[in-house]
Amino acid sequence: MTDSAGFTEDAFLGGQLRLRQPKSGHRAGHDAMLLAAATAVRPGDRVVEFGAGVGAAGLALAKRVSEIRLALVEIDVGLAELARVNAAANAIAADVIVLDVTSEASAFADAGLAPDSADVVLMNPPFNDPARHPASPDKARVSAHVARPTTLTSWVHASRRILKSGGVLTLIWRADGIAEVLASLDRGFGSFKILPVHGDPAIPANRVLIRAIKSGRAPTEIYPALMLNERATVPNKWVQEILAGKGILPLAKP
Template sequence: MNRAGEGVATEDRLLGGRVRLRQPADGYRAAIDPVLLAAAVTATPGERVLDLGCGVGAAALCLLARRPDLRVTGLELQPELAELARINAAANDHADRFEVVTGSALAPPAAIAPGGFAQVITNPPFALAGAGTVPPDRSKALAHVEAGFDLAGWIRAAARALAPKGRLWVIHRADRLDALLAAFAGRGLGEVRVLPLWPKAGRPAGRVIVSARKGSRAPFALLPGLVLHRDDGGYSPAAEAVLRDAAALGGD
């Protein structure tokens, strides 16, 4: 990790070079999930956004590249990743818009006030504890596998941070959609919208982006989704627009 200049990190580019991202050469590395999550967010200028489990800041910085009129706070458990997120905020000229707080969502620091955010975005660990092989790298394991803090707890923390009528945005595995919707129950989260992400046309969705509004009773909606790849493996034109050209991913 790159902590105060130590460790091995690479500098990568997202959104066609709009976002510079230093991240560990080994361990957890951001791919397209945080880019897609950021593209889905709709917000009013000036709103406060919480990136819950922000890692090195990929989702937050992709959001700010498209919406510099927002203010983002990132909460990250791992100090090494939090430090890289601060470095990335400065490198992308967003240090005044992207504050990174080190701490746990289980016991959020004072900076993560209950009801303090109009939007919460999050890319929680995808894998159930005990299901499959745990990555040997500790940082990668924390990012990928639920450990002492399951999906229901993650959503509970997100809902706690949301202001009334605020909206939660989650990207997760499609085969865990039932668990995600169950986690919404009893949290005052309604107006649920599900946007499928298909790896190729005619294939089952691999990911979903799910949003919900706190205190709303509007009905559930299944939105038009996005096909990510052509048959030859390249990105579809619609996916290229989102991943390379910073286009918004419609749905709100």
């Protein structure tokens, strides 16, 4: 549904979740729902979403496990306000925090995110390579999509700082940047679980979902690839069930 004020109201999880979001700029889609479906949580967990935007991934996760304690961290004041609106409209309790993920530890602590206080962090950082993606005239879209040289390392560092030992980080990134992700996670994280995501089974993966454990020491596991489409234009029925909120991805299993 579209209104005249520059926003749309969109249904996710088969209509279980409705989100108000801007018509232009970054808009929530499959990546956010896949991230939520790949995140392992238990009732009572303190869960923090970095770069939450309008709250899509975190709120989708709360729809699956309602007893989590959710914080949505977003730098853009306008998007943070939409996240508040969306949480209330979907009857989900969430702390919405306006904060730059690259801020110092003191700013996180002032916002209620002290070191070693979170059980789960999930994030979909800006990951487009500026050398290969022409700059958009939409500044909000650039901020949400284009990675700076330090984006990944700073976001991983912030997640490591607020997670408890044994806490879980789940993130989505470009598949061709997997080496960057693993290098960033090498300090302080282990027990990696990796799920390649293909838009088309005939071409290489374009996304990768990764679950990592703070201080984890288990061997790395690579799961069979997730095919969003069985053929170029034929959606994978199992993925459609996941996107409708009727299942989880393997990374979300204990």
